[in-house]
Amino acid sequence: MLSISKLRHTFNPGTVNEVRALQGVDLRLDDGQFVIVLGMNGSGKSTLLNAVAGTFLPDHGKIEIAGHDVTRWPEHKRARLVGRVFQNPLGGTAPNMSIAENFALAARRGRGRGLTWALSRDLMDELRARVSTLRMGLENRLDNAIGSLSGGQRQALTLLMATWLRPSLLLLDEHTAALDPKSADQVIALSDEIIRREKLTTLMVTHSMQQAVGLGDRIIMMHRGRVLHDIQGAEKKRLRAEDLLDRFDEVRRREQLDEPAAALLQELYV
Amino acid sequence: MTLLLGAFTIGLILALLAMGVLISFRIFSMPDITTDGSITLGAAVAAVLLTKGHNPIFATAAGTVAGAASGALTGVLHTKFKINALLSGILVMTALYSVNLNVMGRSNVPLMQHTTFATWGEKLGVTLFRSEYLDLFGWRVASSDLAVLGLSLAAATAVGVLLFLFFRTHLGTAMRATGDNAQMIRALGANVETHLILGLALSNGLVALSGALLAQYQGFADAQMGIGMIVWGLASVIIGEALTGSRSLGVTIIGAVMGSVLFRLLVAIALRWGLDPNDLKLITAVFVFAALVLPGFIKKLRRAPVAPAA
Numbered sequence: 001m002l003s004i005s006k007l008r009h010t011f012n013p014g015t016v017n018e019v020r021a022l023q024g025v026d027l028r029l030d031d032g033q034f035v036i037v038l039g040m041n042g043s044g045k046s047t048l049l050n051a052v053a054g055t056f057l058p059d060h061g062k063i064e065i066a067g068h069d070v071t072r073w074p075e076h077k078r079a080r081l082v083g084r085v086f087q088n089p090l091g092g093t094a095p096n097m098s099i100a101e102n103f104a105l106a107a108r109r110g111r112g113r114g115l116t117w118a119l120s121r122d123l124m125d126e127l128r129a130r131v132s133t134l135r136m137g138l139e140n141r142l143d144n145a146i147g148s149l150s151g152g153q154r155q156a157l158t159l160l161m162a163t164w165l166r167p168s169l170l171l172l173d174e175h176t177a178a179l180d181p182k183s184a185d186q187v188i189a190l191s192d193e194i195i196r197r198e199k200l201t202t203l204m205v206t207h208s209m210q211q212a213v214g215l216g217d218r219i220i221m222m223h224r225g226r227v228l229h230d231i232q233g234a235e236k237k238r239l240r241a242e243d244l245l246d247r248f249d250e251v252r253r254r255e256q257l258d259e260p261a262a263a264l265l266q267e268l269y270v
Numbered sequence: 271m272t273l274l275l276g277a278f279t280i281g282l283i284l285a286l287l288a289m290g291v292l293i294s295f296r297i298f299s300m301p302d303i304t305t306d307g308s309i310t311l312g313a314a315v316a317a318v319l320l321t322k323g324h325n326p327i328f329a330t331a332a333g334t335v336a337g338a339a340s341g342a343l344t345g346v347l348h349t350k351f352k353i354n355a356l357l358s359g360i361l362v363m364t365a366l367y368s369v370n371l372n373v374m375g376r377s378n379v380p381l382m383q384h385t386t387f388a389t390w391g392e393k394l395g396v397t398l399f400r401s402e403y404l405d406l407f408g409w410r411v412a413s414s415d416l417a418v419l420g421l422s423l424a425a426a427t428a429v430g431v432l433l434f435l436f437f438r439t440h441l442g443t444a445m446r447a448t449g450d451n452a453q454m455i456r457a458l459g460a461n462v463e464t465h466l467i468l469g470l471a472l473s474n475g476l477v478a479l480s481g482a483l484l485a486q487y488q489g490f491a492d493a494q495m496g497i498g499m500i501v502w503g504l505a506s507v508i509i510g511e512a513l514t515g516s517r518s519l520g521v522t523i524i525g526a527v528m529g530s531v532l533f534r535l536l537v538a539i540a541l542r543w544g545l546d547p548n549d550l551k552l553i554t555a556v557f558v559f560a561a562l563v564l565p566g567f568i569k570k571l572r573r574a575p576v577a578p579a580a
Contacts, residue, residue: 092457
């Protein structure tokens with residue numbers, strides 16, 4: 001479903017602020033795989049997600065989604081295949097428009113928008129039905145502006161919007177990072193439910209070991225713009241939060257040596 | 271009374287300008303200075319076609335399309351060439367000044383001798399009311415004035431309703447979202463650049479329509495007539511919001527129309543009371559200031575002051 005090959009990207013090349021965000025990433029996601037992406041700050045995980053989403057065009061490499069080579073596609077063109085939930089609860093909804101209108105927009109993701117009525121009866125009926133499954137009481141407030149809702153409610157709605165039309169690929173960019181623990185748990189439970197039910201191919205970035213261990217069937221750990229560990233299948237199922245912490249510690253220890261020394265040690269002892 | 275009717279009529283014609291400014295300023299959060307140029311462009315194109323004997327409907331439509339094109343140009347400058355929004359508007363407005371002069375051939379095109387909407391209105395008035403003058407609440411009014419007022423009201427209402435309906439369609443909703451959260455709508459597949467260009471085209475098309483009708487009403491098109499019109503438009507929108515609030519789109523549109531009419535009435539009354547026309551722009555600024563500040567001030571007064579603990 002998703003195929004990334006030799007992805008490289010440098011921000012601000014040649015300047016003081018140069019950041020080699022992605023240094024050769026190869027990744028293949030099968031249909032229906034739920035992959036968690038972990039990594040320390042600056043490891044390139046959000047950059048990877050943004051590259052797949054089309055927020056910027058990468059320097060090198062190839063990205064394929066559902067068989068289409070989307071490497072040069074602009075973001076809005078990729079929207080046809082990709083559903084996104086942003087880290088910032090303010091990022092995925094239009095605050096001054098009503099819940100219903102936001103969903104009317106989501107219902108046309110990747111499709112043309114013409115002069116047909118946005119809030120049609122069919123949409124409103126389906127909207128009420130789907131929103132009531134959230135059990136947040138929002139189905140009675142469909143005409144309220146989204147700006148009046150809490151962060152957790154907005155992320156839940158953004159998730160529903162991103163999956164309203166079944167996306168070929170779902171991108172979740174630390175979507176609970178800005179929420180309080182209770183809302184975060186609710187949104188994670190909702191995410192898991194939707195992903196399992198629709199068998200969505202998902203790429204989720206998170207900082208939380210709990211989420212990484214509890215969700216999905218594969219973990220990618222990134223470091224310095226490359227994939228360091230790729231844990232799947234039975235190994236992933238056995239994984240506990242402590243194991244992940246150990247691996248992070250290992251990376252941190254390695255960081256304390258500079259690169260040539262680390263390479264020398266690796267050559268000598270591995 | 272004639273003064274009052276005139277103020278109402280111009281207020282309604284310029285309500286179209288207000289609605290155009292509403293789109294660029296409130297929906298896209300973009301101060302679009304193109305307005306000063308596009309209103310004159312609409313007037314110029316319509317006037318020149320009318321002097322050549324064309325049908326007023328065709329002439330007005332052509333003026334509208336020309337204005338829309340200039341709005342689209344501003345949009346292109348901003349999105350494709352990444353020029354700052356304000357600057358894009360200024361560039362196009364500046365260029366339009368020469369374009370308008372070229373279209374008109376001179377700085378003023380009189381329309382008194384030609385068939386325009388105003389002449390249609392006059393004929394309609396006489397036919398409808400069966401006389402040249404009417405008795406309205408004790409005032410003697412020209413039926414043609416009344417008919418033209420009626421036509422302006424019809425035009426403003428029609429455009430307002432169409433605009434409201436448009437912004438409830440999928441395309442219109444997407445355009446509103448472009449101004450509200452561009453990142454979100456891009457992730458939902460909308461080409462933000464195209465929507466912005468379309469929005470500015472629509473906005474300036476309305477402004478040009480207003481110009482075309484204004485020229486036909488006042489009987490001439492003048493190269494200077496657009497100067498400062500963006501301020502009238504903004505003032506109408508802001509006064510309108512102070513009157514009706516901005517709870518929903520429909521309310522905002524009605525507010526813009528009311529604001530335009532009220533503003534013109536206030537100016538007409540001020541002039542009648544002997545205000546020096548030189549001070550007109552100063553009074554405009556004071557009115558807009560009041561409209562911006564009063565709603566918040568009134569809200570503060572309503573909140574009962576908390577008594578200090580004894």
